[in-house]
Amino acid sequence: MSYQSVLRPGLFEGQVFIVTGGGSGIGRCTAHELAALGARVALVGRKQEKVDAVKAEIEEDGGIASAHACDIREEESVKATVKAIIETHGGLNGVVNNAGGQFASPLTGINQKGWETVVRTNLTGGFLISREAYTQALSKTGGSIVNIVADMWGGMPGMGHSGAARAGMVNFTQTAAVEWAPSGVRVNAVAPGWIASSGMDNYPAHMKSWIRSLADAVPIKRMGTESEVSSAICFLLSPGAAFISGDCLRIDGAASQGGRVWPMPKAKNNEPYNGFHRAVTPKVLSDD
Template sequence: MSYQSIFHPELFKGQTFIVTGGGSGIGRCTAHELAALGARVALVGRKAEKVETVKAEILEDGGIASAQVCDIREEESVKATVAAILEEHGGLNGVVNNAGGQFPSPLTSINQKGWETVIRTNLTGGFLMAREVFMQGMNKSGGSIVNIVADMWGGMPGMGHSGAARAGMDNFTKTAALEWACAGVRVNAVAPGWIASSGMDTYPEGMQQTIKTLRGAVPLKRLGLEAEVSSAITFLLSEGAAFISGDTWRIDGAASQGNVAMFPLPDHKNSKPYDGFHRAVTPNVLKDLD
């Protein structure tokens, strides 16, 4: 088996991409798709075991990958990591700013440390990575950056720290797209909604019970798949998106549109998922659902 991408198999032949948070979830899936399309993929993550495992998967599938351990919240670590990747691969064509993390909590229960940790992970880290790839190479060679945000358009109750950080990243995307356009750099973002990914299994039991009901609030009446996010990221990185910059794409099955109280959602099974990821694994929390 190999990745069943909808794109041309040599789309990124000879090109190099960084994928932060490449050791799991959407980052892992995207790294596999890029590698299947001929790219050299530099996996970046905080835990060596995770990125090394995904590197081994890609090599086993016939792709090219390297692994770097980096805490994107630390400026000097980001600078050194980008420099090492450029030295190893000789250049850089794109970055998927995917690394992130948060914990469920009402605002009143988030202390300063928890708030600042999530902001640093989901906003500051993405800024540092984007700035460094620009300053260390893309300011001369051009390229494409895709930031991963979230469905935070109506606020993010229960995860206000993450919502604030993601909204900041959306605004950063627009600013960077304007400031860096003169160097031939495009900056976009994707905002996944509820995606069936391994991260769902990391939440506490109460949150997992909520996760099992989420598809009922999606007009397409299902959760998204990692490959459905990866394909959008891949297109934004490609030359087919050469005139798209400063935009954020919602990948949420229309869940962020309208008001279900005013327009109840009929149940159906008419939405057919696309899953080209040959190594995809259904989260445990969803395995008992039909």
């Protein structure tokens, strides 16, 4: 099988995209879709073995990818990694800032180190990758950047460090869209809601029942798929989005739109789209 993208074959033929956090979850899925559409994908992640594994998958499917270990929180490492990617592939057309991470905790349980670690991962890292992509390549050629944030509108109880960082990333997206527009660079964000992705398996066991109940809080009564996020990212990177910049697209089945006060009957006609032939259901959603 191959990736069943909703976008036209060859859309990104000959183009080069960085995907951070490309070793798992939404990043892995997006890298596969970009490669299936003809792009050369530079997978960036902290663990070499994880990006190597996705690189092997993409090559087995007939695509082109490179794998780069990098801590996006470290400025010199980011500079060197972006430089190496450009040298390896001969250019750069866009970036998907997907890398991120957080841990569940009320605000009173987060110490300074924990707060700063999450902010550096979810905000500073995306800024550093974007800045280096812009200064080293995109400022000369134009291109597109898509930042992955989260549904943090109305607060993010239990993950306040991540909510603050993601809100900052939305503002960074808006600022960069204005400052970098004269160079032909578009900057947008997507905010996934509750997506059935491997990241769900990273939370502690006591959150298992809560995770399984999330679909009931979504108006269309299901979680999203990685493919449903990836297709939006790929659209924003595409020429079809040439007049879209500085925006944030929520991919959450309307979960952020007043469902707490509006009665939600049983949903229908809501079949998910899943074009990713290598998608794996998170264990937390498949275990008994």
